[in-house]
Amino acid sequence: MGSAREGKVKSIVREALSYKSGAAGVGILIFLAALSIYAVIAIPYDEAIRMWRGQEAMWLDNPRTAAPEWIQFFSVKKLPKTIVLDSRTRSPYVSKAEVEMPGLNMKKVIIEFRFVYDFDELPSELNIFFFSNFSGAGAPLVTINWVKPSAETITMAKYGLRAPDDRLYVSISDSILRTLTNLYSEKYPVNTSERLTVLKLLFGKVDGASLESGEFEVEKGTYRLILEALVFGVQTSFDAKAVVYGTIHGPAGTDHLRRPLEIALLWGTPIALAFGLTASLLTTFIQLVIATVSGWYGGWVDSLIQRITEVNMVLPFLPFLIMISVFYKVDIWVILAVVIALSIFGGGIKSTRALVMQIKEYPYIEAARAYGASDFRVILLYIIPKILPPVIPGLVSAVPGYVFLEAALAFLGLGDPFLPTWGKILNDANTNGALYRGLYYWVLEPAAMLMLTSFAFAFLGFALDKIVNPRLREM
Amino acid sequence: MEEGVLRVENLSKWFTIRRGLLAPPLTLRAVDNVSFELRRGEAVSLVGESGSGKTTLGKTVLRLYEPTSGRILFKGRDVTNLKGKELLWYKRETGLVQQDPYGAMPSFMTISRILEEPLIIHKIGTAEERKEAVFKALEDVRLTPVEDFAFKYPHMLSGGQLQRVAIARALILGPSFVVADEPVSMLDASVRIEILTLMRELQEKRGISFIYITHDLSTTRYFSEWIFIMYAGHLVEKAPTKELIREPQHPYTQALLAAIPDPDPENRKRYREVPPGEPPSLINPPPGCRFHPRCPYVMDVCRSEEPPVVEVKPGHYVKCWLYAKK
Numbered sequence: 102m103g104s105a106r107e108g109k110v111k112s113i114v115r116e117a118l119s120y121k122s123g124a125a126g127v128g129i130l131i132f133l134a135a136l137s138i139y140a141v142i143a144i145p146y147d148e149a150i151r152m153w154r155g156q157e158a159m160w161l162d163n164p165r166t167a168a169p170e171w172i173q174f175f176s177v178k179k180l181p182k183t184i185v186l187d188s189r190t191r192s193p194y195v196s197k198a199e200v201e202m203p204g205l206n207m208k209k210v211i212i213e214f215r216f217v218y219d220f221d222e223l224p225s226e227l228n229i230f231f232f233s234n235f236s237g238a239g240a241p242l243v244t245i246n247w248v249k250p251s252a253e254t255i256t257m258a259k260y261g262l263r264a265p266d267d268r269l270y271v272s273i274s275d276s277i278l279r280t281l282t283n284l285y286s287e288k289y290p291v292n293t294s295e296r297l298t299v300l301k302l303l304f305g306k307v308d309g310a311s312l313e314s315g316e317f318e319v320e321k322g323t324y325r326l327i328l329e330a331l332v333f334g335v336q337t338s339f340d341a342k343a344v345v346y347g348t349i350h351g352p353a354g355t356d357h358l359r360r361p362l363e364i365a366l367l368w369g370t371p372i373a374l375a376f377g378l379t380a381s382l383l384t385t386f387i388q389l390v391i392a393t394v395s396g397w398y399g400g401w402v403d404s405l406i407q408r409i410t411e412v413n414m415v416l417p418f419l420p421f422l423i424m425i426s427v428f429y430k431v432d433i434w435v436i437l438a439v440v441i442a443l444s445i446f447g448g449g450i451k452s453t454r455a456l457v458m459q460i461k462e463y464p465y466i467e468a469a470r471a472y473g474a475s476d477f478r479v480i481l482l483y484i485i486p487k488i489l490p491p492v493i494p495g496l497v498s499a500v501p502g503y504v505f506l507e508a509a510l511a512f513l514g515l516g517d518p519f520l521p522t523w524g525k526i527l528n529d530a531n532t533n534g535a536l537y538r539g540l541y542y543w544v545l546e547p548a549a550m551l552m553l554t555s556f557a558f559a560f561l562g563f564a565l566d567k568i569v570n571p572r573l574r575e576m
Numbered sequence: 577m578e579e580g581v582l583r584v585e586n587l588s589k590w591f592t593i594r595r596g597l598l599a600p601p602l603t604l605r606a607v608d609n610v611s612f613e614l615r616r617g618e619a620v621s622l623v624g625e626s627g628s629g630k631t632t633l634g635k636t637v638l639r640l641y642e643p644t645s646g647r648i649l650f651k652g653r654d655v656t657n658l659k660g661k662e663l664l665w666y667k668r669e670t671g672l673v674q675q676d677p678y679g680a681m682p683s684f685m686t687i688s689r690i691l692e693e694p695l696i697i698h699k700i701g702t703a704e705e706r707k708e709a710v711f712k713a714l715e716d717v718r719l720t721p722v723e724d725f726a727f728k729y730p731h732m733l734s735g736g737q738l739q740r741v742a743i744a745r746a747l748i749l750g751p752s753f754v755v756a757d758e759p760v761s762m763l764d765a766s767v768r769i770e771i772l773t774l775m776r777e778l779q780e781k782r783g784i785s786f787i788y789i790t791h792d793l794s795t796t797r798y799f800s801e802w803i804f805i806m807y808a809g810h811l812v813e814k815a816p817t818k819e820l821i822r823e824p825q826h827p828y829t830q831a832l833l834a835a836i837p838d839p840d841p842e843n844r845k846r847y848r849e850v851p852p853g854e855p856p857s858l859i860n861p862p863p864g865c866r867f868h869p870r871c872p873y874v875m876d877v878c879r880s881e882e883p884p885v886v887e888v889k890p891g892h893y894v895k896c897w898l899y900a901k902k
Contacts, residue, residue, distance in 0.1 A: 464679040468742075471638055472694035472749065473667030486684045 113490075116568050123564025129557035137371035149368045153360060153521040160359035164225050164346035166533070168542050169354040169362075181220035181347035186326070188212045188340045189232070201335060210241075210339040214326040218345070221319060223300045226346040227271040229328070231262050233340070239333035243341075245269075246329070247303055250322025255284060255303075272299050285312055354542045356526070357533045365521035366546055372522050373504045373554055376437060380503035383441050385496040388449040389488065393480050395450065396457030406450065413446035419509075426515035433507075433517040440506060449495065456488045490569040498562030501555030508551055523547035581785045582614040582637070582753055587646035589629075589636045593859070604859050606632040608809040609646070611885075614753070619779055619786035621796035621817070623832070624806030627855060630789050633806065634755040637787070638670050639663065650753065668698050671746030671754040673775075676762050677738035681730035687714070687741055688726040694749050713744040717774060736767035743775060747782070754779070757789045772799050794836055797821055805829045808855050808866040815892040825894040827851070827871050865897065873898055 117123035144152070152159065162185050173180050188197045194216055200209040218224075233241050240262040247255045257277050260269055271277060281302040286293050289308060294315030304324075305317025330339045353362040395406040425431065425439050460466065461484065469483050510516045511524025512531065526547040530536075535543040589607040606629040614620055624630045635641050637648055639655065648656045655666045674680040681690055691710040695701060701709060711722045717740040719725045730738060739759060746754055756775060760768040776799050779786045788800055796803055796817060803820045805813040805828065813826040824830045831851045837843075851870040856862050862869055868878040877897050886899040 464674045464676050465682045467635075467640060468672060468674060468680050468745070469682075469693070470640055471667065471670070471672035472745070473664045473697050474693070475697075478697065483682055487682070 113565070113568055117561065117564045120564040120567060122560040126557045126560030126562075126564060129553055130561065133370055133374060133554060133557060136367065137374055140367035141371055144364065144367065149364060149521060150519050152364050153368075154519065155360075160355070160361070161228075161230070162344055163355050163359040163361065164348065164350050165355065165359050166357055166535075166538070166540050166543070167225065167346075167348055167350035167355045168540070169352055169546075170349045171352070172349055172542070178221035179219065180349045181218075181222055181224050181345075182349060183347040184216050184218075184224075184345040185342065186214040186216060186344075187342040188214075189342070197340075206333070206335055208332050208335055208337075210328075210330040210332055212328040212330070212339075212341050214328075214343050215323055216326075216345065217323050218304065218319070219321045220347070222348060223304050223317070223319060224272075224345045225348050226273075226344075227300060227303070228344050228346070229269045229271055229326075230342040230344070231265075231267045231269070231340070232342070233262055233265050233330075233332070233338060235262070235265060235332070235334065235337045239337065241333070241337070241339050242331040244329040245271075246325075246327040248325035248327065249303075250320055250324060255281065257281070257303075271303075274299060278302075353546055356529050356543065362526060362543070362546060365523070365526050366550060368521045369523035369526070369547065369550060370554075372433065372520055373507065373550075376433065376507045377500040377502075377504035377554070377558070380437060380440050380444070380506075381496050381499040384444045384447070385449065385492060385499065387441070387445050388447065389453055389485060389492060390480075391445065392450045392453035393457050393484050393488070396454040397461055397476065397480055397484065403454075406446075407454070410446040410450045413443070414448065416443075418443055422506075422510060423513065423515055426510065431515075431517070433520055436507065436510060436517065440503065449492075453488060453492065456491065457484055460484055460487050494562045494566035494569060497558050497565055500558040504554050505551065508547075523550050580613040580615040581651060583647075583649040584613070584637060585611050585647040585649070587611070587633070587636060587648065588644045589632050589641055590644040602859050605809050605861060606858055607636060608861075610809075610811050611646075612804060612811060612814060614785045614787065616752070616785055617780070617783035618802065619776070619788055619800040620802040620804055621793075621800040622787055622789045622804050622806060623791065623793055623796060625791055625855060627858070628806045629809040629858070630791075630806045631757055634672075634757050634787055634789050638672055638755055639666060640672075664698070668749045669751050669753060671749065671751040673739070673742050673746045673754065673756040673759045675758040677735050677742050678730070678762075680742050681738060683730055686727050686729055687733070690730070690741065691745055691748055694745065698749060700749075709748065713748045714741075716747070716778065717741070717744040719744070735763050736771060739763060739767075739771050740774065743771075743778070747778060747784075750782075751784065753785045753787075755787045755789065758791070759788070760795075761790070761792070768795075775799070793821075793832060805832065808861060809858055810866055810895060812867065812895045813893065815889075819889070819892055823892075825888055825892065825899065826867075826896050827873055827898075828867050865895075 118127060162183065164183055170182075186192070186195055188195055194214060196213045198211045200211070202208060229245070231243070235241060243260045243262065245257045245260060247257050249255070257271070257280060258269070258274070278297065278299050281299060282293055282297055285302060285307055289312050291309045291313045293312050296315035297312070301315070301317045304319055305311060306320045307317070311317045326343050328341050332339045351361045351363060353366055355361055391406060395403045421443060422436070422439060426436070429435070431439075466479060466483055469479055474483065507516065507522070508524035508527065511522050512527045514528055516522060516524055524547070527544065530540070530543040535541070587607060587610045588605070591604040591606055593602040593604055595601065610633060612620075622630045622633065632641065636643050639648075639658070643656055646656070647654055650666060650669065658666055685693070688707070688710050691713055692706050695706045695709060700706065710726065714720070714722045714725055719737060719740050725733070725737070725741075730741075733741065742759075759775065760771050763771060772795060775786075778784070786800070788796070790796060793803075800817055803815060803817050804811050805820075805826065807828050813820065813824070813829045815825075820829065821833065824833050828851070851872065853870040856866055856869065862879075864880045865871070865878040865883045868874045871878065875897055883895050883897045884900050885893050885895045887893050888899050
């Protein structure tokens, strides 16, 4: 004790930075803080909630469970990206023609989508969205034609719209699969594989061998999707959007609800930091005060606090939290309050009290009492500043524990129901069998963020520990 | 003895030692039935060996310990059971200088803050005035130039300098009574006399009553008017300094004085009579006179009954059966 550093935050920070671990910790922390600020500014809270809770409708143009785009760097194959074609927007890849049928109050709308498909893998999905303002029984009838790069033309389906904003899930349509299978098995008389899909037949090089094995190579080139709609009523509009979903998307990929993961990864950062820091700070300081009171007054106050602590330390922490989360509607603040309440009477009280017992016998405390310092003043201005330096590394090192706890609760489905957090991504990944399906990015991304956070605080904690406990210093 | 600043009547401080759940607690009689008076502007040396209860007596008088029994009268007021604001008044009127100057300073405060603390607690002056008072106090203990010391932390000062700060802190509230608990025993021999002289000077100049706790009889004659000898929780002899040194009455005082080394070559031929044995345990003190197991003049009565306090000469009191009027 009595070192030159006590009470001088600046020099502690400077010294912390002089250690490699300290500098690394501070570096990562600055990065995470910048990420948090970016997240909060770029995606305001309400917007983030809306985007995360908006379910599928919001992200219809995104592929499901697509890996992040940077996966491409590690793949020799060219992985398909999503292609969106919309007749309502002008584009060289879209053409639309309307032919009125004189005297019949009918018209023919022909929409042609052209796109180049030169990826090495099949797309993940193909959907067609229709937009028509028909009313009553006058639903447009659409003939869907598919033209392969080899100029082979296939009539996939004749489809009557069931609603003004109907959609046709081409890739999972049984009738289209049947149509295509029939078409090709007439052409190639082989036993067709059970593993045929619409996408394989639409995008693959079809021949007898591939039909039999179910393994298709992608036919690269320009495809055309031609929609010929018979529209009743000259005033009735007809438009369509075709989406060829890829297998990679965005900087962080998407989940089972097509949501881009970066929303939750970004927003998880400020939540994790705020949760961990608040929990750790409040717990440590409340513990500090309680432990000091316990050590300073002794007697029955001390006994009471110590017995409460001992009982609380024996109680299982997680089951309690789970119970509370199950019985009450909790948001992140309630969880935070419960976590703090359960952590206050923890081991920190024991170690701090031991320190206080030692410090309260120091002559300077007696001197303070001799010139009339009150108990309150002695605790706050004479004892706490003395025990603060050894307590701070513990405070910093405790942060990841609380971050993990929050993630663990979210993983168990007991977290805040609205906020997008890292734990929630893990929960989704788990319930959707991410690892079983080989969707490693889904688990590894939030895990990496969690690890980064704990590295930052652990490194900083080590450095601070070395400063306040000079015995830990390397030679 | 005329009415003094401080009057202590039959003061006792017993500590209770708990030994566990079932074992009965023990009582340690650190200070037992002590009475004395202290006059304005006079210094008393409280002398005794380690464990004799002299520090406990000093701290109990300052109300750092709750007295077990007896009364403390300060300026005519009973301060034994003061609480709250009134106790704060007593704290303002008293001061303490401790043995260990390093431990006596909060290491995280600057010297100026350390000296300002008592002023803040007693709500004295504005920040400006307090700063002036701090500088003045540093000047008084000759830590000059003041600016060089005011903003340093305790670890940057030497033991002697820190003890000057401690003296400044004890005196900054303008007390009329100060206890100095072995103020120089942890200091370098070279600065001891300096510190003692400074204390004596300030004490005389300001008319402060002083209790100087020490085990070193040799320095007491220069720095105090009175010497009180303490043995095993009892005050065994109280006398004016010169008188006590010249004519020690209590057998323990005589032994203590005889033990002071005197740099005289003749001394090696002289036989020094040292009372055999150790000071008694204060947990279970011997009945009667506590010195009787070691006393060369022990009588039957010493073993069973506590000796009375006898005034052998005006102002010279001895707690011994040898001087009791039969």
